[in-house]
Structure formats: structure tokens, C-alpha cells
Amino acid sequence: MVESEDNRFSDTVAAKLMLEDSRSLWTPIAQELDRSDGGPDAAREYLDAQRQRLEERVKNLLEQLKIQTGR
Amino acid sequence: MEDGFRIQSIAIEGFKGFTNRQEIDLKSRHAFILGKNGNGKSSIVEAIRWGLFGSPRGTNNVIANWDYPNQTRVEISMLRGSNLWNLRRTVLRGVTGGNDVRLTDAQGKEHLLGEIMPQLDSVDSGEGMHIIFAPQSTPLRRQPDDLTTFERTVINHMGLTHPRSLLSQLEKFVDEQQVMEVSIGAGIDEFQDEVDKQLDYLQRQRGLVLGAPPWEGDRVPSVAESEIKVRVLKAEITALEPNPSLAGVSLDALIDSAEDSLNLKKTSDQESLKSELASVAEKQNRLSAFSEALQALNDGESQKQDSQSRLKECLGEMTLDALRDKVKTAREVADSSTLQSLLVDQASSLLERDQSETAMCPVCQVPHDRDTLLNALKESAENLAGISVEEQSRLETQLSEAESTVHEIERLAEEMQTLNQKSNDVKESIEADDPGAMTDGVGINEVKLKIRRHEERQNSINEQIENQSGWIDTVQGQLSKLKEEGKFHKIQKEMVDLEQVGNQLNKVKGAYQDLVSFGTSVQSIQDAVASCLIEQLEAKIPAVSEKLSKAFSALTRHPYYDRLTISKTTLPKLELQVASSFDPSGLGHPSAVLNGQSESALALVPYFALSQSEDSPTEVFLVLLDDPTRAFDEDHVDILVAELAELGKHVQLVVASQESKKFRELVPRHFDQDSYQIIEPAAWSHQSGPELIFE
Numbered sequence: 001m002v003e004s005e006d007n008r009f010s011d012t013v014a015a016k017l018m019l020e021d022s023r024s025l026w027t028p029i030a031q032e033l034d035r036s037d038g039g040p041d042a043a044r045e046y047l048d049a050q051r052q053r054l055e056e057r058v059k060n061l062l063e064q065l066k067i068q069t070g071r
Numbered sequence: 072m073e074d075g076f077r078i079q080s081i082a083i084e085g086f087k088g089f090t091n092r093q094e095i096d097l098k099s100r101h102a103f104i105l106g107k108n109g110n111g112k113s114s115i116v117e118a119i120r121w122g123l124f125g126s127p128r129g130t131n132n133v134i135a136n137w138d139y140p141n142q143t144r145v146e147i148s149m150l151r152g153s154n155l156w157n158l159r160r161t162v163l164r165g166v167t168g169g170n171d172v173r174l175t176d177a178q179g180k181e182h183l184l185g186e187i188m189p190q191l192d193s194v195d196s197g198e199g200m201h202i203i204f205a206p207q208s209t210p211l212r213r214q215p216d217d218l219t220t221f222e223r224t225v226i227n228h229m230g231l232t233h234p235r236s237l238l239s240q241l242e243k244f245v246d247e248q249q250v251m252e253v254s255i256g257a258g259i260d261e262f263q264d265e266v267d268k269q270l271d272y273l274q275r276q277r278g279l280v281l282g283a284p285p286w287e288g289d290r291v292p293s294v295a296e297s298e299i300k301v302r303v304l305k306a307e308i309t310a311l312e313p314n315p316s317l318a319g320v321s322l323d324a325l326i327d328s329a330e331d332s333l334n335l336k337k338t339s340d341q342e343s344l345k346s347e348l349a350s351v352a353e354k355q356n357r358l359s360a361f362s363e364a365l366q367a368l369n370d371g372e373s374q375k376q377d378s379q380s381r382l383k384e385c386l387g388e389m390t391l392d393a394l395r396d397k398v399k400t401a402r403e404v405a406d407s408s409t410l411q412s413l414l415v416d417q418a419s420s421l422l423e424r425d426q427s428e429t430a431m432c433p434v435c436q437v438p439h440d441r442d443t444l445l446n447a448l449k450e451s452a453e454n455l456a457g458i459s460v461e462e463q464s465r466l467e468t469q470l471s472e473a474e475s476t477v478h479e480i481e482r483l484a485e486e487m488q489t490l491n492q493k494s495n496d497v498k499e500s501i502e503a504d505d506p507g508a509m510t511d512g513v514g515i516n517e518v519k520l521k522i523r524r525h526e527e528r529q530n531s532i533n534e535q536i537e538n539q540s541g542w543i544d545t546v547q548g549q550l551s552k553l554k555e556e557g558k559f560h561k562i563q564k565e566m567v568d569l570e571q572v573g574n575q576l577n578k579v580k581g582a583y584q585d586l587v588s589f590g591t592s593v594q595s596i597q598d599a600v601a602s603c604l605i606e607q608l609e610a611k612i613p614a615v616s617e618k619l620s621k622a623f624s625a626l627t628r629h630p631y632y633d634r635l636t637i638s639k640t641t642l643p644k645l646e647l648q649v650a651s652s653f654d655p656s657g658l659g660h661p662s663a664v665l666n667g668q669s670e671s672a673l674a675l676v677p678y679f680a681l682s683q684s685e686d687s688p689t690e691v692f693l694v695l696l697d698d699p700t701r702a703f704d705e706d707h708v709d710i711l712v713a714e715l716a717e718l719g720k721h722v723q724l725v726v727a728s729q730e731s732k733k734f735r736e737l738v739p740r741h742f743d744q745d746s747y748q749i750i751e752p753a754a755w756s757h758q759s760g761p762e763l764i765f766e
Binding site: 009012013014016017018019021022024025026029033039040041043044047048050051054055057058059061062064065066068069071 | 233234236237239240241244248251255258259262265572575576578579582583585586588589590591592593595596598599600602603606607
């Protein structure tokens with residue numbers, strides 16, 4: 001995005017986010033959007049990485065539990 | 072247009088219908104590629120697009136001419152400012168989906184494409200129509216596939232490419248997130264269900280044991296106490312001291328070991344007792360047989376003696392042979408007497424019949440007095456009595472009795488011989504098992520005594536067997552109770568383990584909740600982005616609608632529908648609607664109200680409307696159009712060419728059309744002579760590709 005418009009759009013989105021969790025998550029997304037080589041694809045990659053991390057954590061914990069209990 | 076460019080020339084080799092390298096010299100002019108279908112017009116348009124942007128992965132196979140043995144290459148020379156650049160793109164044959172792109176300056180020095188060229192982006196409708204422009208933001212690596220070409224064009228014009236693309240990405244992300252949450256959540260629920268079921272089962276089992284505890288008293292024994300009980304019981308079974316090698320062995324293993332010992336003892340003891348019982352029974356049977364034989368011998372001897380007494384009594388002083396002689400004699404006498412008696416009877420009868428006073432004596436043949444003869448015959452008859460019938464009968468009876476008794480004595484003697492042999496055989500077999508058991512001359516009473524002793528022994532063994540079964544049942548009962556204790560301890564341990572599993576599952580749920588919270592946050596962000604985007608779209612739509620309306624009106628000259636607008640109710644989705652100045656509120660869907668020509672013109676509207684505007688946030692450099700006049704009538708072709716001329720004041724045009732005649736007539740009318748190049752692909756052959764004629 002054009003830098004000024006980029007900031008404006010990021011700022012307007014941030015202003016609409018009520019919850020702290022959402023705002024905290026939006027900050028790095030906005031940073032990815034604002035990077036000169038960033039953009040929506042980079043933002044998506046960031047989200048994918050976060051989700052993958054969280055997903056793997058759940059799956060690993062569950063898998064460990066299954067192995068431990070022989071299920 | 073500092074960052075913009077103009078195409079100077081294009082060289083095409085091995086691309087689609089092209090074979091040998093062919094050059095098209097434009098020198099910054101517009102290009103009108105006119106000719107029949109199938110001769111390569113569209114290929115030239117596509118070659119320019121591919122030269123600038125390449126192909127999505129894998130589709131190089133579609134554009135390369137595989138019948139041409141050499142390379143597939145497009146070279147575009149461009150003037151940017153005062154600098155000339157050469158962009159060369161080559162398909163890497165043998166490598167699927169790959170192409171090599173090189174940018175060189177006028178001196179032949181290679182440069183990175185991204186460093187030199189302005190960021191180029193393209194909005195396309197697949198084949199044919201392209202706007203090449205410098206976007207306000209970094210070009211997208213992937214175009215959102217949920218947007219139409221119209222949407223992409225307008226969004227780009229509004230400078231909202233990134234926000235719109237971000238929204239598309241977030242929508243997809245949230246959809247995927249929901250699917251994943253359901254899947255993972257289901258996995259966690261399934262695991263929780265299994266744990267709950269297992270816990271429920273264990274609680275029931277525990278309740279059953281506590282309802283009828285196998286231990287004494289109210290206090291639940293510890294595992295150590297149960298283990299001690301098992302060790303003590305095993306020691307009792309094996310009659311040994313508790314085995315120290317079993318220290319550290321689990322309760323279940325201890326119980327199994329005790330049970331094995333019990334089974335072993337049960338088997339070995341019972342086998343031993345049963346074996347002895349069988350042996351004693353066998354001996355007893357033999358003794359019984361011997362006893363029976365002895366008894367039979369005694370009985371036979373007794374009978375034989377009785378018979379001999381009877382014989383002696385029957386014969387008296389006589390011998391049997393004497394008696395036989397006597398009986399024989401008696402029979403002979405009886406027979407003779409019988410005959411004589413018959414003769415006397417006959418003679419008497421004759422004499423009586425004969426009434427003469429004298430009669431011939433049948434014996435001496437001397438006549439005698441009849442009465443005297445009769446008396447003499449009577450006297451003879453009386454004298455013939457000899458041995459009486461009674462006497463003879465008595466003798467016969469005596470003889471018969473005597474002979475019968477002799478036969479009986481002989482039979483008894485034979486039987487006793489057989490019995491004797493049998494008793495000797497049995498005796499030998501008894502002696503074989505138990506030497507010295509049968510002394511010579513052993514009597515029946517002694518044998519019966521031995522038989523009684525064996526019976527007593529059998530009873531004793533049976534009693535032992537019974538006692539042992541009772542003991543085993545008792546011990547088995549104790550073991551069963553200890554097993555129940557073991558089961559209880561196991562249940563307790565499993566419940567503790569399950570509690571730990573529950574704690575760990577809570578961690579999993581915590582991690583899952585983090586994932587869900589993350590998804591919720593992304594959803595919130597999606598909503599905020601959508602809201603902001605809609606706000607911006609709503610602000611920009613009126614201006615864009617105005618431009619679209621002007622272009623549409625200019626291109627179509629529709630007598631009624633002269634307004635285009637973007638629906639606000641479907642935002643952020645951009646849907647075009649047509650209306651009329653005569654009835655601005657009467658909005659209709661284009662395909663519902665426009666004919667084919669107007670719809671074809673409508674497809675061109677964004678390219679015209681958004682390329683010409685001087686206040687456009689995007690700088691357009693190049694417009695590629697392929698057969699833009701499909702379904703156009705002649706008048707509208709005229710209108711289009713006029714509009715193209717207007718457009719051409721700002722951008723470089725590459726237009727391909729099969730309307731050769733019409734374009735040849737109209738282009739000179741609307742364009743300056745030096746501002747364009749007409750290229751005609753006149754013919755096409757498999758070997759040499761299209762034949763290009765430059766006018």
C-alpha cells in the first residue's frame with residue numbers, strides 16, 4: 001500500500017478492534033502489510049505461521065497424550 | 072510517466088504458433104494487429120503479456136511450441152525515460168514450469184528486474200485483455216481468486232488492492248480455521264469421551280469391589296499388605312519359606328506365581344494318589360479273582376465228594392460193571408420169559424378154543440388131556456415169572472443213577488482242573504507284583520484278609536484325595552479373594568493415572584483454546600478490515616461510477632441505459648448495475664437489460680474509464696486488447712476506435728482484431744499516421760509460423 005494510505009488503513013482497522021487480543025494480533029499483521037516487500041500475502045504467511053504453531057502445539061500435546069495412554 | 076515505459080520492439084520465437092524468431096518494430100507506437108483468426112494475432116498479444124510477466128507455474132507447457140526444436144523466447148525492448156532496456160524471457164525446456172528472465176541495459180549489462188523496472192502489475196481476464204500499470208503497492212504474488220476481473224480492475228484503480236486482497240485472505244483463513252477447529256475439537260472430544268468412559272467404568276468396578284470387599288474388616292489393605300498375604304499363601308502351598316527372589320515383583324505377578332504353584336501341587340498330588348489307587352485296585356482285583364478260583368475249587372471238591380458218596384450208596388457192594396452185567400442178564404431173562412409166556416398164552420388159547428378132550432402137547436408132541444395141558448401151561452406160565460418187572464425196573468434205575476453220578480464226578484474233575492490252572496495263573500501274577508505275597512498253600516481266608524486290607528488302603532487313598540480337593544478349594548478361594556484385592560489396587564492406580572491424563576488433557580484444551588482465541592481474533596480483524604474497506608469503497612464508488620458511466624455511454628451510445636453504478640448492498644463484493652438517467656433508481660443487472668453488443672462494450676468500459684483518468688491513482692502504461700469489437704455493429708466499431716484514439720493519448724495500445732477492413736478504415740481517421748503500426752499476420756504455416764506483413 002502507499003505509505004500514507006497504508007498507515008491510514010492500518011490505523012482505521014486498529015481503531016475498530018475492541019479486544020486487546022485482536023489489537024495485539026493486528027499489530028504484526030499491519031507491520032507485514034507496511035513492509036515494502038510485504039503485503040497481504042506476507043500478512044497471510046504470518047497468520048499461517050502463527051496458526052501452524054498453535055495447531056502443532058495442540059496436536060503434539062494430544063499426540064503425546066495418546067502415545068502415553070496407548071490410545 | 073517517469074517510471075513508465077514504451078515498447079520499442081518485440082521478438083517472438085517458438086511461442087505458440089511462432090517458430091523462427093520474428094521481430095515487430097513499434098518504436099513506442101501503438102500496434103494494430105489485424106487479420107483473420109488463426110494466424111497469430113492473439114499470440115502476439117499474449118507474447119507481450121508473457122514476456123512482461125511470465126506464466127503461473129506449470130503453464131509454460133501451454134505457450135511453448137514443442138514442435139519447434141529450438142527455444143521458446145520473447146524479447147521486449149522498452150524505452151524508459153531515455154534509457155533503452157531489453158527484457159528477455161526464455162522457457163527452460165526440460166524443466167516443468169520454469170522460465171529464465173533477464174534484463175539488460177543498452178550496453179548489454181544485466182540488471183535485476185525488480186531494481187530497474189517499475190513495479191508492474193497486470194489485470195487480466197485470462198486471454199486477451201490486459202492493463203499494464205504501475206500499482207500503488209507491491210504487486211500481489213497471488214491474485215485473489217474470489218474476485219472478478221471487473222473487481223480487480225476497479226479495486227486497483229481505487230488503490231485498494233491490498234486491503235481487498237487482505238480481506239480475501241482473511242475470509243479464506245477464517246473458513247480454514249473453522250474447519251480445523253472443528254476437526255481438532257472433535258479429536259479432543261473423542262479423547263475426552265474415552266477418558267470419561269474409562270473413568271466411569273473404573274468407578275463402577277471399584278464400587279462393585281467395595282460393595283463386597285474380599286478383605287477382612289473395613290479398612291482397605293495397602294498394596295504392601297496384599298503382597299505379604301500372597302507371599303504367605305504361596306509359602307503354605309509350596310511348604311517352603313517365602314521366596315526372597317520374589318521381592319520387587321508386582322502383586323499380579325505374585326498372585327500368578329501362587330496360582331501356578333497351586334495348580335502344580337494339585338496336579339502332582341492328585342496324579343500320585345490316583346496312580347496308587349489304581350495300583351491297589353488292580354491288586355485287589357487279582358486277589359478277588361484268586362479268591363473266587365479258590366472258592367470254586369473248594370465247592371467243586373465238595374460236590375465231587377457228595378457225588379462219590381451217592382455213587383457208593385447206589386452201588387453198595389457192587390461195582391458198576393457188575394451192576395451193568397446184572398442188568399444185562401435181567402434184560403435177557405426178561406426177554407426170554409416174555410417169549411415163553413407168549414407161547415404158553417398162545418397154546419392156552421388154542422387149547423381153550425379146542426373143545427376136544429385131548430390135545431397134542433406142542434412141546435413133546437404127545438397127546439395129553441386138554442385140562443391137564445391147560446393146567447401144565449398155567450403152571451409153566453407161573454414158573455416163567457423168574458425176575459419180576461419191579462426188580463428189573465429197580466435194576467435199570469439203579470444203573471441209570473450210578474452212571475449219571477459217574478458222569479457228574481468226571482465233569483467236576485474237569486472243572487476243577489481248569490479252575491486249578493486259573494488260580495495258578497492269578498497266583499503267579501500276584502507273585503510277580505508282590506513276591507512272597509502268596510505262600511504255597513495259602514488259603515482262601517488269608518486271601519480274603521489281603522483283599523480286605525487292599526480295600527482299606529483304597530478307602531484311605533480316596534479320603535486323601537477328598538481331603539486334598541477340599542484343601543485346594545480352600546486355598547483357591549483365598550487366592551480368588553487376593554485376586555480381587557489385586558484388581559482393586561489396579562483400579563485405584565488406573566484412576567490415579569486417569570486423573571493425571573485429565574490434567575494433561577486440560578493442557579491440550581488450553582492450547583486448543585489459544586487456537587480458538589486466535590481464530591476469534593482473526594475473525595474480529597476480518598470484520599474490521601471488511602468494515603474499513605466498505606467505508607473506503609463507499610467513499611470512492613461515486614467517482615468511479617461516474618467514470619464508468621461516461622466510458623459506457625461513450626462506447627455504447629445506448630438510447631436508454633447510460634448509467635453504471637456499483638451496488639452498495641453487496642459490498643465489499645463489487646457488482647455492476649446499469650441504470651438510466653431517466654430512472655436513476657431503476658437498477659438492473661447488465662445481462663438482464665443489455666444486448667450482446669452492449670455487454671461486449673461493457674467489458675471494455677473499465678479499461679477505458681480507468682486508464683484515461685488523469686487523477687487515477689494508478690499509472691497505466693499499456694493496454695492490450697484482443698478482439699474488443701466482438702458483437703459490435705459498424706457504428707460502434709467506429710465509436711470504439713474513436714475512444715481508443717482518446718485512450719491512446721495516455722497509454723500505448725496493442726489491439727488485435729479480425730475487423731481488418733473496418734480498422735484499416737477507421738484507424739487512420741482517428742490516429743496520427745506516425746503514432747501507430749499496422750501488422751497483419753497474413754498466413755500461417757507449421758514450419759515457419761505466421762507471415763507478418765507490416766504496413
